[in-house]
Amino acid sequence: MARLFSNRIISLITIFMAALLLFPSPAMAERIKDLGTFQGLRANQLTGYGVVVGLPGTGDDSLEYATLGVKGMANRFGLTLPPGINPSLKNAAAVMVTVELPPFAKPGQRLDVTVSAIGKAKSLRGGTLIMMPLYGADGQVYAMAQGNLAVGGLGVGAADGSRTTVNIPSVGRIAGGATVERAVDTGFNQSPYLTFNLSEFDLTTALRVAEAINQKFPEARAEASDGVSIRISAPASGNERMMMMGLIENIEVTPADAPARVIINARTGTVVINGAVRISPAAISHGKLTVKVDENPTVIQPEPFSRGQTAVEPSSEITIEEKTAPMFELAPGASLSEMVAAINAIGVTPGDLAAILDALKQAGALKAELIII
Incomplete structure (x- = not known):
């Protein structure tokens, strides 16, 4: 039933x-900014490997890679552990840290951080991420992360081995936990052209966008390179480029009917x-x-x-x-x-x-x- x-x-x-x-x-007009993005205005993903400490016995225990991480952290502070002695890591956990670096992010800006356990850690609640670098796809350091975790999940265990878990306690976030150390060079001010990329391939929509830009800026000489990209002649000044892009984004265009x-x-x-x-x-x-x-x-x-x-x-x-x-x-x-x-x-x-x-x-x-x- x-x-x-x-x-x-x-x-x-x-x-x-x-x-x-x-x-x-009937088809409704949409702003150009809702149909795609300018080339170069994209986010970049940063990742890093770190250690969370201060856990209430819910850490990785004695996993080898967690032990190596703690030893490396101790070496940075001038503390060398004796050979053959491995610390008990019930209060620490090895984690992967991910951050999204927005376009035009400048050194000193703060970013939110997501921290995820990669070992046997049952919960990251109450933990603190020790300072660690965040790398881009090119292997360069673009940010540093550190801070106290906010964990929305909860895990409770009993003496008989039963356990209850609410949400995901092995993942946490640090609001403003990363500081940008290096800006990404997008080449925004170097190219003589601006390129606008549609979110979806459509020849008719690309032609309509180019036509609408030319009606607003006849000197822009916008042309559809293909069914996704529209190339626009750009002024040399960065301020004039930003002003043109802001005005172009708010031009209304009626997109083609969906297939x-x-x-x-x-x-x-x-x-x-x-x-x-x-x-x-x-x-x-x-x-x-x-x-x-x-x-x-x-x-x-x-x-x-x-x-x-x-x-x-x-x-x-x-x-x-x-x-x-x-x-x-x-x-x-x-x-x-x-x-x-x-x-x-x-x-x-x-x-x-x-x-x-x-x-x-x-x-x-x-x-x-x-x-x-």
Whole structure:
């Protein structure tokens, strides 16, 4: 009953989402800044290996790489541990630290830090990250991190070995825990051109963006290099470049209509169809076959004063039920509303709808890109 109710809910959601597309709304103008980004204005990922100390017995214990990390940290402060002596690290944990360096970040700026345990540490709650460098993809140090962790998870253990965990206690954050030490050279002021990259490939949208920029800045000589990039002549002054970019970002452009697509989530049974989908002439018939097996074992008792034994005699009943639905035909160039109405008329589930759409695609009748995720 619960599964049937869940299938009905999913089916109703699918029908509702499709109904939203029955009356396609006119394309709305969008700001250029919402369609993509300027080349060079990108974030960079920084990573590093460090040690968190001050844990209440929830650390890595005596893992070798955690021990080496603590020894290296001690060496930085001029403390050399005797050979063969390894510290007990129940109060320390080896961690990986990740930071996103925003574009144009300057030395001295503070960044938020994410700290994740990589060993046997059960919780980082109450820990402190010891100063450590953060490296970019080129192997250079761009920031230094240190600070007290804020952990949203919680883990509690009992003497009998049972344990309860809330959220993820092995991951924490340090607000403003990293300091930028080196700026990333983007070459922003060196190139004679600015390049704007669309988030999604579309030739028509790229041409419309270039045309809108030329109407606002005739001297910019914007041109679409391909279906993603628009090249714009830029002034030499950095201030003038920033002013031009700010004005370009707020120009409104009507993007091209999205291509016809059908998205099917095979795990949840969700089917999303956009309003550009069209169907060639096709006839569809869909039915269900249900096989039901009932087990009714019979207990057989021996006669009184006999030497027989009680036995169970199996008894099975197999019932096959096939539900058929009438075949229906889709007219040439059927729209989304007509297709949804016709398919809903035979009462299909989202899983059945996915099978029908896949079959239509294989038959060449579905004029859309079929994407299964």
